[in-house]
Amino acid sequence: PSASRSTAFARLLGILSRQTGVDFAQYKPATVERRVHRRMAVRQTASLDDYTAMLTQSPAEVTALFKDLLISVTKFFREPEVFDAVKRDVIPALVDATRAGDAIRVWVAGCATGEEAYSLAMLFDEHFEAGGRPRDVKIFATDIDRAALDVASQGVYPESIAADISPERLERYFVRQGEAYQVARFVRRQVVFANHDLTRDPPFTRVALVSCRNLLIYFGAQLQQRVVRAFRFALRPGG
Numbered sequence: 268p269s270a271s272r273s274t275a276f277a278r279l280l281g282i283l284s285r286q287t288g289v290d291f292a293q294y295k296p297a298t299v300e301r302r303v304h305r306r307m308a309v310r311q312t313a314s315l316d317d318y319t320a321m322l323t324q325s326p327a328e329v330t331a332l333f334k335d336l337l338i339s340v341t342k343f344f345r346e347p348e349v350f351d352a353v354k355r356d357v358i359p360a361l362v363d364a365t366r367a368g369d370a371i372r373v374w375v376a377g378c379a380t381g382e383e384a385y386s387l388a389m390l391f392d393e394h395f396e397a398g399g400r401p402r403d404v405k406i407f408a409t410d411i412d413r414a415a416l417d418v419a420s421q422g423v424y425p426e427s428i429a430a431d432i433s434p435e436r437l438e439r440y441f442v443r444q445g446e447a448y449q450v451a452r453f454v455r456r457q458v459v460f461a462n463h464d465l466t467r468d469p470p471f472t473r474v475a476l477v478s479c480r481n482l483l484i485y486f487g488a489q490l491q492q493r494v495v496r497a498f499r500f501a502l503r504p505g506g
Contacts, residue, residue, distance in 0.1 A: 381419025409463035422450035
C-alpha cells in the first residue's frame with residue numbers, strides 16, 4: 268500500500284510541477300501531504316487516486332492546491348525582537364562597512380505579501396534619519412507566489428496592521444486609504460518585487476543582507492542545505 272501511495276504522490280507532484288513550474292518533491296513530505304488531504308476534504312474525494320484523477324481534469328484545482336502549498340505567514344515586524352536586533356546590530360554595521368556611493372543590496376527570499384521587505388526598508392530609513400551615514404538601499408524581495416507579489420507591489424494592507432506598527436511608523440511610512448493603509452511611495456521605491464524560485468533560479472549576488480524567514484522549515488534537509496549554500500554565495504564579504 269505504501270508503495271502505491273508514494274507512486275500516487277509522485278504522479279500528483281508531477282501534475283503540479285507541469286502546470287505551475289514548481290517542484291515540490293523536495294519539500295517536507297508531511298507538509299505536502301497535510302495540504303493535499305486538506306484539499307481532498309474540501310473536494311470530498313475519498314482516495315488519493317481519485318484526487319489525482321481530478322487534478323488531471325481540473326487546472327483550477329491544481330491552482331487551488333498550489334495556493335494551499337504556498338503558506339504565506341507574515342506580518343509587519345513579525346517577532347519584534349528580531350527586528351530590534353537587526354536595527355541595533357546589523358544595519359549600523361552594514362552601513363559603516365559600505366563606502367559612500369555604493370548601494371546596500373538586501374535580498375528578502377520568500378517575501379510573500381511584502382511586509383517583511385517593507386519592514387526592513389523602514390529600519391534603514393530610521394537609521395539614516397537618526398544620523399546614520401546615508402547610503403543607497405535596494406531591497407530585492409522574491410517569491411514564487413505571483414498573487415502575493417501583486418499584493419506586495421501595491422503595498423496596500425488592511426487597517427488591522429495598526430496592531431503591529433507603532434503610531435509613529437504608521438504616520439511616517441503609510442498613507443491612509445479609506446479602511447486600508449498604503450506603504451508610502453518613498454518606501455515602495457526602495458523595494459523591487461520579483462518572481463523567483465529559490466529551488467532552481469540562480470541567487471542574487473553582492474548582497475549585504477539576506478532575510479529568509481518561515482520558509483526553510485518547509486524544505487527537506489537536502490534542499491535546505493542547497494538554499495543556504497546559495498545564500499552564502501549571494502552574500503558579499505562581511506554580509
